[in-house]
Amino acid sequence: xxxxxxxxxxxxxxxxxxxxxxxxxxxxxxxxxxxxxxxxxxxxxxxxxxxxxxxxxxxxxxxxxxxxxxxxxxxxxxxxxxxxxxxxxxxxxxxxxxxxxxxxxxxxxxxxxxxxxxxxxxxxxxxxxxxxxxxxxxxxxxxxxxxxxxxxxxxxxxxxxxxxxxxxxxxxxxxxxxxxxxxxxxxxxxxxxxxxxxxxxxxxxxxxxxxxxxxxxxxxxxxxxxxxxxxxxxxxxxxxxxxxxxxxxxxxxxxxxxxxxxxxxxxxxxxxxxxxxxxxxxxxxxxxxxxxxxxxxxxxxxxxxxxxxxxxxxxxxxxxxxxxxxxxxxxxxxxxxxxxxxxxxxxxxxxxxxxxxxxxxxxxxxxxxxxxxxxxxxxxxxxxxxxxxxxxxxxxxxxxxxxxxxxxxxxxxxxxxxxxxxxxxxxxxxxxxxxxxxxxxxxxxxxxxxxxxxxxxxxxxxxxxxxxxxxxxxxxxxxxxxxxxxxxxxxxxxxxxxxxxxxxxxxxxxxxxxxxxxxxxxxxxxxxxxxxxxxxxxxxxxxxxxxxxxxxxxxxxxxxxxxxxxxxxxxxxxxxxxxxxxxxxxxxxxxxxxxxxxxxxxxxxxxxxxxxxxxxxxxxxxxxxxxxxxxxxxxxxxxxxxxxxx
Amino acid sequence: xxxxxxxxxxxxxxxxxxxxxxxxxxxxxxxxxxxxxxxxxxxxxxxxxxxxxxxxxxxxxxxxxxxxxxxxxxxxxxxxxxxxxxxxxxxxxxxxxxxxx
Numbered sequence: 001x002x003x004x005x006x007x008x009x010x011x012x013x014x015x016x017x018x019x020x021x022x023x024x025x026x027x028x029x030x031x032x033x034x035x036x037x038x039x040x041x042x043x044x045x046x047x048x049x050x051x052x053x054x055x056x057x058x059x060x061x062x063x064x065x066x067x068x069x070x071x072x073x074x075x076x077x078x079x080x081x082x083x084x085x086x087x088x089x090x091x092x093x094x095x096x097x098x099x100x101x102x103x104x105x106x107x108x109x110x111x112x113x114x115x116x117x118x119x120x121x122x123x124x125x126x127x128x129x130x131x132x133x134x135x136x137x138x139x140x141x142x143x144x145x146x147x148x149x150x151x152x153x154x155x156x157x158x159x160x161x162x163x164x165x166x167x168x169x170x171x172x173x174x175x176x177x178x179x180x181x182x183x184x185x186x187x188x189x190x191x192x193x194x195x196x197x198x199x200x201x202x203x204x205x206x207x208x209x210x211x212x213x214x215x216x217x218x219x220x221x222x223x224x225x226x227x228x229x230x231x232x233x234x235x236x237x238x239x240x241x242x243x244x245x246x247x248x249x250x251x252x253x254x255x256x257x258x259x260x261x262x263x264x265x266x267x268x269x270x271x272x273x274x275x276x277x278x279x280x281x282x283x284x285x286x287x288x289x290x291x292x293x294x295x296x297x298x299x300x301x302x303x304x305x306x307x308x309x310x311x312x313x314x315x316x317x318x319x320x321x322x323x324x325x326x327x328x329x330x331x332x333x334x335x336x337x338x339x340x341x342x343x344x345x346x347x348x349x350x351x352x353x354x355x356x357x358x359x360x361x362x363x364x365x366x367x368x369x370x371x372x373x374x375x376x377x378x379x380x381x382x383x384x385x386x387x388x389x390x391x392x393x394x395x396x397x398x399x400x401x402x403x404x405x406x407x408x409x410x411x412x413x414x415x416x417x418x419x420x421x422x423x424x425x426x427x428x429x430x431x432x433x434x435x436x437x438x439x440x441x442x443x444x445x446x447x448x449x450x451x452x453x454x455x456x457x458x459x460x461x462x463x464x465x466x467x468x469x470x471x472x473x474x475x476x477x478x479x480x481x482x483x484x485x486x487x488x489x490x491x492x493x494x495x496x497x498x499x500x501x502x503x504x505x506x507x508x509x510x511x512x513x514x515x516x517x518x519x520x521x522x523x524x525x526x527x528x529x530x531x532x533x534x535x536x537x538x539x540x541x542x543x544x545x546x547x548x549x550x551x552x553x554x555x556x557x558x559x560x561x562x563x564x565x566x567x568x569x570x571x572x573x574x575x576x577x578x579x580x581x582x583x584x585x586x587x588x589x590x591x592x593x594x595x596x597x598x599x600x601x602x603x604x605x606x607x608x609x610x611x612x613x614x615x616x617x618x619x620x621x622x623x624x625x626x627x628x629x630x631x632x633x634x635x636x637x638x639x640x641x642x643x644x645x646x
Numbered sequence: 647x648x649x650x651x652x653x654x655x656x657x658x659x660x661x662x663x664x665x666x667x668x669x670x671x672x673x674x675x676x677x678x679x680x681x682x683x684x685x686x687x688x689x690x691x692x693x694x695x696x697x698x699x700x701x702x703x704x705x706x707x708x709x710x711x712x713x714x715x716x717x718x719x720x721x722x723x724x725x726x727x728x729x730x731x732x733x734x735x736x737x738x739x740x741x742x743x744x745x746x747x
Contacts, residue, residue, distance in 0.1 A: 622746030624678070624739065628668045 001049065002063050005080055008045035008090065009129050011038040012097075016122030023115035035118040036101045039125060043094035050091045053084060060497060062135050062199060074194065081135030081198065085341065085498035088489075089132040089273060092348050093266050095477075097125040099470040100261040103356055106466035107257055107363060113157060120157070121261060124150035128266050132273060137186045137196040140274065144182065144238065147267045148175050154262060155254040164253040171247035178237010178244055182274075185230030188213065189281075192223050202280045209284055228281055228288030231274065232295075239271025239325045242299045246569050248322055252314040256359030259314055264321045264355050265348040272328040272344050276337045280500045283335065290420040293333025297425035300326030300432045302567065307439035309553075309563040312369050313358050316443045320395065321351055323432060327410060330425050336413035336507050337499040338490045343406035346394065346481060350403055353474040354391035360384040360463045360471065361447060365454060371443060376452035380460040385448045387471040392444050394478045396437040396531045399519055405482035407433070408522045409490050412508045415525075433527055437534020445542040486515050653695035661688035675730070675737045679723045686716045 015038025023031035053059050064079035100121065108117050127150055131143025156168030190196055192211045193204050208227060214220035235241070240248040251263050262268070275282060275292065282288055303322035310316045324347050331340035362369055364381060378385045394403035411433070414426045454460075462468070488494045491512040512518060522528060541549045553560040565571065667681030690709045697705025731737050 620746055622743035624742065625669050625671065628665075632665055632669070 001052070001059070001061055001082065002080065004045050005049065005061065005082055005133065006065070008042045008049075008094075009080070009126070009133055011041045012122045012129065013126040014038060016119045016126060019115055019122060020119030023119065028114055031115045031118050032101070032105045035122040036098070036105075038122060039094060039098045039101050042125070042129070043091075043098050046087065046090040046094045049082065049087050053087050057084075057494075064135070068138075076138050076196065077136065078139055079135040079197075080133050082133070083498040084494050085273075085276065086132050088341070088345065090129060092345050093125065093128050093132065096261060096265040096348055096352050096474075097121070097128075099352065099356070099474055100257045103260075103359070103467055103470040104255075104257045106464050107359055108255065111255075117154075117157065117255070120150055120154050121258070124154070124262060124267070128270070131270055135198055137189065137198070137201070140277075141182065141186060144234075144270060144274075145179065147262070147270060148172070148179070148238070151175075151251070151262050151267055154258040155251045157254050157258065161253065167247075167250040167253040171251050174244055174247040175237050178234050180234075181230045181232075181237065182234025185227050185232075185234060188223060188227040188230060198277070205281055205284060208281065222285070224281060225285045225287045228278070228285045229291060231278055231281075232288060232292055235271030235275050235329075236295065237271070238274075239268050239329070240299075240322045241271070241295050241326065241329060242302060242322075243569060245299065245303065245322050246566075246573060249310075249315050249318045249566075252312070252318050256314065256355060256362060259318070260352040260355035260359070263318065265352040268321065268325060269328070269344045269348065272325065272332065272340060275329070275332045276341050276499055279332075279335075279337045282332070283500055286420065289333050289335065291333075292329055293419055293425050294421045296326045296329025296331075296333055297421070297428035298326070299323065300330060301428040301435065304432050304435035304439065306563060306566055308435065308442065309560065311372055313361065313371050313374070313443065313447065314355070314369060316371070316439060317351070317354050317358060320354075320436065320439065321347075323436065324351065324395070327407065327429060327432070330414060330429055331410040333425065334413050334417035334419050334422060334507075335502060336410060336417075338495050339406065339410040339413055341495065341499070342482075342486070342490050343403075343410055346402040346406040346478070349474055349481060350391045350394035350401075350478040353387055353471065353478050354395065356467075356471055356474065357384050357388040357391060360387075360467050363467075364460055364463060368454065371446045373454050374447045375450045375454070376448070377460070378448040381448075381462045383462060383468050383471065387475050388444060388448065390475045390478050392440045396440050396534065397433065397527065398531065399522070399528055400479075402478050402480070402482040404522075405486045405490075405515065405518065408518070408525070408527055409486075409508065411527055412510075412525070416508060430526060430530060433530045434534045434537075437531040438538050441535050441538030442542050445538060449543055450546070483515050486518070487512060650695060650699050653691060657688045657691035657695070660684055660691065664688060672740055673738065675727055675739055675742070678739065679720060679727070682723070683716060683720060686712060 012035075015035040019031045019035045023034070059082075061080065061082035064077040067075055067077050069076040101118070104117065104121065108114055111117065124147060127143050127146030129143075131140055131147060134140045134143060152168045152172045155171055156164050158164050186196065189201060189208065192208055193201055195201065205224070208224040209222065211223035212220040213223050213226055237244045248263060248268065252259055254263075282292070300323050303319045303326060307316050307319035307323065310319060324343070328340045328343050328347070331337070331343060360381065361374065361377060361384060364377075364384075365374065368374070390401070394401040397404040397407040411426075411429055414422055414429055417425075491508070510521065541552075562568070661684075664681045664684035667684065668678060671677045671681070690712055693705040693709050693712070697703065697709075727737060730742075734741070
């Protein structure tokens with residue numbers, strides 16, 4: 001299994017490098033065949049390992065590949081850890097990546113950067129696999145930065161577009177803020193335990209609990225709380241939690257397959273994955289858990305509210321992604337890591353499905369992204385419509401769909417939790433359910449139903465098969481994935497070898513029997529009714545009485561303005577933080593760089609030497625007798641010195 | 647019989663005249679050459695005086711060598727001087743300032 005998992009890790013790298021280095025010299029079909037083949041091999045191996053794991057649950061692999069560095073008695077190794085969490089993530093990542101590869105063959109067909117694109121997404125998949133398969137924090141950090149870099153390159157894929165360049169810059173900087181937290185968190189753990197290996201860290205986590213780290217004189221915090229909070233800060237950056245979410249909506253400047261793969265299904269879930277992976281540590285700090293819970297709940301609600309007022313088809317789904325990531329964090333905050341990871345997986349399927357469906361619409365309308373200029377597309381693009389409908393139903397948690405099981409389990413866990421802040425979180429996620437249904441169906445109704453609001457309707461036709469096949473393949477797990485896996489993954493002890501959590505009865509408050517009984521049980525809760533009300537509200541507002549939303553927004557202008565301006569986060573960052581940082585930088589530049597380095601050190605030295613030499617050059621008269629005189633004087637002085645000394 | 651001091655004093659005076667000639671002279675490069683000869687002669691004086699008073703013949707032999715070398719040097723110096731004159735049309739020390747650049 002070790003060799004196989006190594007192959008699964010390496011093939012996307014090889015495919016990506018081949019496509020990038022020699023792809024443009026061969027041809028397009030070579031590029032997409034080699035990369036898709038690489039991902040396909042990786043996907044097959046992941047599935048094989050997954051099946052093996054299901055058949056033999058004690059399967060576990062923790063092996064170092066090689067020693068990367070050895071300094072002062074500390075060893076840093078690169079290694080592979082295959083447990084149930086890793087193998088599930090591998091299967092999801094490679095599956096979505098495979099779908100996106102196939103989809104991109106159609107979507108990027110006429111793009112001049114075809115080879116570059118395939119190279120990047122394959123390398124991204126490699127970095128993501130490296131992240132999830134790592135057995136130590138250092139390699140996790142490497143993968144973390146790798147996916148960040150690929151995300152940067154892909155957001156700015158159309159590098160001649162001004163807005164894309166600004167968006168990728170923004171994403172990179174905001175992620176850097178989060179990464180600093182992650183790095184500091186790793187440093188705290190390393191400074192106390194002296195190792196970055198997961199196993200070692202978890203085995204000696206009591207040391208972290210005992211240790212105190214003093215922040216100022218006389219004030220100290222427990223190392224475990226500090227470490228968990230810093231790690232979570234890193235997760236906030238990568239998983240776009242408020243207030244570090246600002247980069248994700250802007251990252252929609254990249255090509256749509258990228259939005260599906262990186263900014264919805266895989267990379268942004270890295271933060272959730274990391275929190276789940278570090279669950280043995282988070283479990284030891286109730287403060288950190290409460291922070292995770294509250295940040296997640298706030299994000300889940302606020303990002304959902306923003307989704308209602310957005311008009312760009314991709315931005316709606318982007319805010320939805322942020323909101324769903326908030327849900328995952330909420331689940332982690334109430335210690336329901338299995339529900340969190342399960343929601344991560346179902347979300348990966350239905351959100352990439354939604355994004356790819358949106359991409360299909362965008363390309364059919366020749367890169368039109370404003371939903372106010374769409375409408376009535378149902379009759380032109382039936383398969384895309386069906387895919388979007390399945391994705392939407394799954395997203396809002398319609399009974400029976402994959403998203404329903406994961407979201408409902410998660411909300412049950414919040415309801416039965418006693419973590420500080422869980423009441424607040426409970427109301428946030430409940431309102432969030434309504435809001436999710438509202439904005440999802442607003443998007444669906446405005447794009448596919450109602451009147452057509454675009455020109456040249458008769459030319460609109462369904463996308464090609466290479467685009468539709470991934471949609472169909474993603475629709476299947478979006479509906480069905482939960483039925484066979486739900487009980488084992490969420491309520492069973494499938495993740496018990498990698499995630500530490502209390503028994504499912506304590507967590508969810510009821511005895512689980514089968515998916516069907518869970519479905520029936522959920523009718524006694526408010527979640528289903530809330531989402532139905534949300535659909536109804538969307539139907540009233542966007543089909544029955546289209547003038548109603550305008551009336552409401554005119555009635556509540558202040559709230560509407562706050563929402564349209566995205567809670568003024570961007571304003572704040574731009575006008576306060578960015579501007580003051582720029583001022584500070586320019587002050588340093590003017591004083592430190594120009595005054596000290598340029599004027600004093602560099603040019604100053606030159607000027608002083610010049611002045612000195614104008615004085616000394618007067619000694620060089622050129623007259624022989626002057627030199628002779630100097631010689632005599634020098635000789636006399638030397639003689640005098642010798643005589644006096646003796 | 648004069649004492650050693652007298653010879654050394656004479657030599658020192660001749661040497662000083664030579665040095666002064668080199669330093670103070672602003673006119674003629676030939677005088678420079680002559681002054682150099684004076685310096686050598688002053689040294690020769692010392693050699694002979696010490697040779698005589700120490701009863702050691704080596705010093706006097708040395709003087710012969712120095713005289714020979716001085717003659718050769720004077721010949722070369724004069725040759726250079728002739729070439730210099732051809733190039734510059736002058737043997738004025740004040741004008742020989744090219745070392746400055």
